[in-house]
Amino acid sequence: MKNVLIVYYSQSGQLEEIARTVAKPLLNDADVTVTFCDIQLEKPFAFPWKKEAFFDAFPESFLQIPSKIHAPSDEVLSKKYDLVILAYQVWYLSPSIPVNSFLKSEFAKQLLENTPVITLIGCRNMWAMAQEKMKVILKDTGAKLVGNIVLVDRHINHVSVITIVEWMFSGEKKKYLGIFPKPGVSDKDIQESSKFGTIILKHLKSNSYETLQEELVVNDAVEIRPFLIEMDKKANKMFKIWSNLIIKKIDSRPKWLKGFNIYLLVAIWVISPIVYILYLFTYPLKLARIKKEKSYFKGV
Ligand SMILES: Cc1cc2nc3c(=O)[nH]c(=O)nc-3n(C[C@H](O)[C@H](O)[C@H](O)COP(=O)(O)O)c2cc1C
Known part of the structure; x- marks a missing residue:
């Protein structure tokens, strides 16, 4: 029996949908138990965003200053995990405040120390330096980063700036003015992300992650735009x-x-x-x- 923990935070539900889609092959396997942990801040960020709150989140996001979180449930804390999938979004080129707050809490060390971790990013398109910061934080918790999957908005950068702003301030993931594309990660990319779960399952069962990232990349887990x-x-x-x-x-x-x-x-x-x-x-x-x-x- 293998225990997998999926830690996530999501305001619109996009990242939760991605995490649950990636998890499907694991959930369908009788030898795997999947536990979800939704990060809860003591003072949650309202969604949709108000303009002032959106900019107010900048200094603490970028400087990676944590806030207080509620303790994960006893169910989450009571197990030892073979693998952790950490689903996070980027805020101001850094891991979002809720995820950073979890990682800097006492609970992260308990759950992640000496454990293989796969990061699963769902953001607009600018994630590379945030992942560099994530590598440092994970090292501090004693986790072993073994894989990284990135789902982004694939539209032209400036188009995605317009559509994400509209989405974040309206709370609706829909075609702005009927002419712009839908914001965020496409439905197709989300649906197809269960293929990553199939790859993860194979490595979980063999308890070997050496070639995991290579295999994920062959299956388009990371697209680089220089x-x-x-x-x-x-x-x-x-x-x-x-x-x-x-x-x-x-x-x-x-x-x-x-x-x-x-x-x-x-x-x-x-x-x-x-x-x-x-x-x-x-x-x-x-x-x-x-x-x-x-x-x-x-x-x-
Ligand atoms: C305050 C804020 C800052 C953001 N900054 C970035 C960023 O620097 N790079 C990026 O690719 N996406 C950025 N995003 C988009 C998020 O990474 C994410 O895709 C979006 O908030 C939806 O995530 P959700 O699942 O929490 O709803 C930002 C979003 C917010 C709310």
Whole structure:
């Protein structure tokens, strides 16, 4: 008998749907017991988001400052797991506050120490640096990262910016104005994600994860877009400056968050298209580095 724990947090239900779809082959196997653990914050974030709350989550998300969580149920805490699947979303290029809060809680060490962990990301499209941060946090809990699966919105970056904002502020995952594509991870990608569960099951049964990531990648578990990685790295540098500045502004925080909001709009709609054009011109010079990065970010 194998025990699998699936830890997740989801506001819209998208990531929960992804986690439950990936888990299907495990749930259908008589030799596997799957336990779900939904991370609950003591002070939950409201969904849909209000604009002020959305930007207010920036400094603590980026600086990875945890909040208090409710203890997982006794059922979750009472077992020892052979494998943990950690489903997380990215907030401001970092693991989301709820997931970071779980990982920095006393419960994470108890559940994850010396245990193989597979990360399952469901986000817009910018996740690479968040996963680098995740690797550090997991190391601190004593977990062994053995796999990574990433589901993203595959539409053009700027289209997904428009549709996700509409989704987060309305709470409805639908075609904006009837002309934009549906936001988030496509229904097709979610439905097909059970194929990853089949691969995971095989490795769980043989208790060997050495070739797991290779097999996941062959089955399209991770798609790398080099320009997004470049933007992710650049934005991390700017976010570091902004977050360290804002966190110290106790009284004038709302004013500074408005400034960050304006910066973000300029960065997305003015700076990033310019950087993209420059990137295209210098692309041939970067081929060797891009190849190396692709192989690195597809790994664990
Ligand atoms: C405050 C906030 C910040 C976000 N920042 C990012 C980001 O930096 N990169 C990204 O790919 N997605 C980002 N997203 C999208 C989320 O990763 C996720 O896809 C979306 O919130 C849906 O997840 P859910 O299952 O919790 O509803 C952000 C979402 C929120 C609410």
